[in-house]
Every structure is written in structure tokens, then in C-alpha cells.
Amino acid sequence: MPEGHILHRLASEINATVGGVAVSSSSPQGRFTAASGLNNLTVGHAWARGKHLFVPFNEIDHQVHVHLGLYGAFTLTAANDVPVTGQVRWRVESPGHTIDLRGPSRCELIEPSAIDAIVARLGPDALDPDAQPELAWQRINRSSQPIAHLLMEQHIISGVGNVYRAEVLFRQKIDPFLPGSALSKSDFEAVWADLVELMAYGKLHGRIDTVRPEHEPEAMGREPRDDDHGGEVYVYRRQHQPCLVCENPVKNKVLAARNLFWCQECQTAD
DNA sequence: GCTGTATGCAGAT
DNA sequence: TCTGCCTACAGCG
Helix, strand or coil, rough: CHHHHHHHHHHHHHHHHHHCCEEEEECCCCCCCHHHHHCEEEEEECCEEECCCEEECCCCCCCCECCCCCCCCCEEEEECCCCCCCCCEEEEEEEEEEEEECCCCCEEEHHHHHHHHHHHCCCCCCCCCCCHHHHHHHHCCCCCCCCHHHHHCCCCCCCCCCCHHHHHHHHCCCCCCCCCHHHHHHHHHHHCCCEEEEEEHHHHHHCCCCCHHHCCCCCCCCCCCCCCCCCCCCCCCCCCCCCCCCCCEEEEEECCEEEEECCCCCCCCC
């Protein structure tokens, strides 16, 4: 379930479980050929930027770079000798913990200059305390592309994916088709502040919840819903269902090669 | 068993 | 703008 908050959460979990510990490393599926070279190395401080995860080791200057892509996932188990099931690209094991990685689009051991290059092409990350949102604003302000497209661009803002783009635009009542150049500075600032809040919550809880208390089903006199992506949301994958605020049907259209969801009535271009 | 789908992105066209 | 790729699982016959 990889938007940026998941990678930051994973970095924390890796640090809490195998940080500072000598681990065994393998690639049961065989595609991460550098894995065996990491045997008996000590895990350094794992960190994330945008949707990229980096795992350093104390004895070497290279780091493992992981990008989960669409369906990559880590599984952490508080046990050893866990049977290998499915296609495990990378297994890291410490006494008491097993971490399996499946389905990543990238899992590679890379040198410092390659790490720098990846970080350099990423826009500010709402989960980075030192992020400079002004850089994102400058790029958005210069673009005629729809804001819903720009929010998916990792070199503009890193870490935002298809759920957060739809939800933050709904929460800020912004028309997803509004060109970046037509977005007001105050609306941009509201979007950024909301991303900081939503993604910090996502990192803490491991799920995306965006519905404000006053719009919760109980508060609105409705039956609670059971969404299948692990969180409570306003519009993501709720096409044709009634908007939680105005009850008009949620709309759905492919934008920037991904399914966009929005409420035409709530998100006006004023 | 097969098909479609998914919170992503690079590289080709 | 399109295609390919990484994997698991639901839904269907």
C-alpha cells in the first residue's frame, strides 16, 4: 500500500526491529543478487524520502534502495525460521525478527552518488521536517497542468499518491482540473498543511483516514462503511456513491494515467 | 484456471 | 500517451 507515509513508517519499523543489529540477508526468489553480500552486516538508520526507502549498513557506504511500485510490500514478523511463501525478493533476519520484501519495482544496493541523484530529483516531502514547500509552489505556479496531475509528480511533491491527491483536493474543496498557475498561494499552503497533517497521521497509524469527525457516518446518521483499502476516505474509489458531504455522486475519470475521484459539486473552481 | 485490478514509474513511441 | 514490469488476490467460469 505504498504512498509516502508507508515508506516512512517502514523506515521506523526497520529501525525499531533490526536497527543496529547484525542481520542475515538473502533473496529467496533470487532476483536481488547483492543480498548475500550483506550477510552479517549491521543495519544502520533506515530512512525514507517520498516513496523511496533507504537501508544503510554500518560497515559499507552503499545502501539498499527500495521502491515498492504499485504492489510491493514488506512483511515484518516477530519470529525466525518463517517459511518462505510467494516471491520473496529480499529477506532480512535478526534474532527474533524476519522482514520479507515482495513485489518491489526497485531493490538494489547503490552507491552514495546514486542515492544523492535520487534524492535530488524529488520534490519536497510533507513528512520531511526540513522540507521546503516553496519549491513545490514555484513549480505548480508555473504550470498549466491540472493540479490533480501536478500532485502526482514526484519531482514537484514527493510521497503523494493517488489516494492523497484525491482526498486532499476534496478536503480543500479544490477543482482537480484547475491549472497549477490558477491555484492561489493560500490554497497551495492549505494543501501542503493538510498533506503534512494527513500523512503524519498515515505514518503513525499505517492507514489513510481523511474523513473529518463531523462527516463520519455516525455523525451523518449513516451506516459505517467498510472500505477495502484500509481507511476511511471521502472520494477515493467511491465513484457513483453519494458524496459524504453533499450526497451527489462521486465522479471518476482517468487523469495522469490514474483514476481520479472527485465531487463536482463540492470541489468548485472559484 | 483465467481475467481484471491495485495506493507506481521508467522508457519507448 | 502508451507499454511493460513487479505480485497477490477477488471474482468469475
